Amino acid sequence: MTTMAYRKNLVFAAGCIGMLFFGIALLSMGSLLPSIAERFRMDAITSGMLVSILPFGVLAGSIVFGPIVDRFGYKLLLSLSALVVIAGLEVLAWASSFGVLQLSIFAIGFGGGVLNGGTNALVADISAGERGARLSLLGVFFGVGALGMPVLLGTLRGYEYSTILAGIGVALLAPVLYFGLISFPEPKHAQGFPLREGMTLWRDKGLLLIALTLALQSGLEGVVNNWSTTYLQQERGIDPRDALFALSAFVGGMTVARLALAGILKTTRSDFVLFLGIALSGIGVLVTALSTGVTGASVGLVILGVGLAGGFPLLLGYVADLYPTISGTAFSVALVIALLGNMTINYLVGVMSEWVGAQYLPLYLGACLLLQVGVAAVALKTYHRQAGWRQAAGG
Numbered sequence: 001m002t003t004m005a006y007r008k009n010l011v012f013a014a015g016c017i018g019m020l021f022f023g024i025a026l027l028s029m030g031s032l033l034p035s036i037a038e039r040f041r042m043d044a045i046t047s048g049m050l051v052s053i054l055p056f057g058v059l060a061g062s063i064v065f066g067p068i069v070d071r072f073g074y075k076l077l078l079s080l081s082a083l084v085v086i087a088g089l090e091v092l093a094w095a096s097s098f099g100v101l102q103l104s105i106f107a108i109g110f111g112g113g114v115l116n117g118g119t120n121a122l123v124a125d126i127s128a129g130e131r132g133a134r135l136s137l138l139g140v141f142f143g144v145g146a147l148g149m150p151v152l153l154g155t156l157r158g159y160e161y162s163t164i165l166a167g168i169g170v171a172l173l174a175p176v177l178y179f180g181l182i183s184f185p186e187p188k189h190a191q192g193f194p195l196r197e198g199m200t201l202w203r204d205k206g207l208l209l210i211a212l213t214l215a216l217q218s219g220l221e222g223v224v225n226n227w228s229t230t231y232l233q234q235e236r237g238i239d240p241r242d243a244l245f246a247l248s249a250f251v252g253g254m255t256v257a258r259l260a261l262a263g264i265l266k267t268t269r270s271d272f273v274l275f276l277g278i279a280l281s282g283i284g285v286l287v288t289a290l291s292t293g294v295t296g297a298s299v300g301l302v303i304l305g306v307g308l309a310g311g312f313p314l315l316l317g318y319v320a321d322l323y324p325t326i327s328g329t330a331f332s333v334a335l336v337i338a339l340l341g342n343m344t345i346n347y348l349v350g351v352m353s354e355w356v357g358a359q360y361l362p363l364y365l366g367a368c369l370l371l372q373v374g375v376a377a378v379a380l381k382t383y384h385r386q387a388g389w390r391q392a393a394g395g
Contacts, residue, residue, distance in 0.1 A: 057109020
């Protein structure tokens with residue numbers, strides 16, 4: 001049985017479609033939350049509790065995907081996880097009770113977590129020597145989904161949210177069909193998963209340091225997505241609609257930058273790009289903090305988005321370089337730690353905002369960036385040392 005029976009371009013397209021799928025599914029739920037809350041007569045606390053189910057679903061999906069793809073391959077898992085997301089969207093569209101609503105949201109998160117981790121690991125596996133560039137291009141498709149959903153929902157404004165969700169679910173059957181029609185890489189451990197090697201990853205210094213850098217990266221992105229509009233409205237007096245425009249500028253900056261990185265990383269060292277991105281993020285935070293209107297805030301958030309664009313593709317590329325034989329499991333470890341970091345940092349920012357207000361948001365972002373510089377420096381030193389050992393050993 002050959003492991004080269006698949007066509008790289010078709011498999012890469014499958015990864016991009018899966019990531020677009022993930023972006024659409026995640027943004028569908030969040031964008032339609034006000035309509036869902038109105039239908040079920042939920043207050044702000046209940047709505048917040050409902051939204052919190054989604055990241056737990058993503059976390060659960062991130063835990064399980066890695067060992068499964070290393071043992072059984074990508075084809076079946078990506079297809080099933082996509083069907084889980086579709087089922088979640090359809091149930092969310094027609095749910096008649098709060099319990100069913102909760103279950104549907106968890107399903108969307110779980111399937112999305114598998115798709116997110118699985119597509120990243122898949123693209124890393126087929127992109128040796130250019131992982132940072134290809135993973136950056138993959139990340140563009142999440143941004144396309146994130147930016148496209150508000151446009152789509154605005155276009156379909158006259159329709160009931162249940163009709164929109166049901167229609168999205170049906171349309172997403174097309175990617176599942178595509179997954180079924182193409183060949184994927186063979187499982188790395190078809191004869192049995194190396195459990196002991198997988199367990200040692202949780203004690204591997206290089207992986208844990210990269211994962212901690214990812215946790216800070218994920219926390220930064222989450223804080224901007226979740227708290228920047230509150231900061232702009234409460235502390236800068238910016239209209240809610242303009243604040244959402246500024247947030248869209250952040251997502252747009254990140255998406256365009258990832259598209260550019262796919263070319264830049266072919267000629268530029270990834271370490272330099274990573275630290276340049278952190279520096280640009282700091283400039284973006286400073287510009288946002290000093291701005292008094294929506295134009296300045298949008299410029300600052302665009303710079304911040306550009307700066308943060310390379311974090312996930314580059315760091316996940318390092319993970320795949322170090323652990324090519326169990327890359328799926330290594331990605332699971334890294335993404336689980338990253339998600340826990342996101343949830344923890346966002347919770348702490350929420351607590352601080354409740355105590356002292358949202359005016360210190362730029363300070364929180366700056367503190368995370370400074371911490372990320374220190375952790376990333378140690379992580380990359382460890383990565384290069386371990387990569388050198390692997391090369392010297394012939395692996």
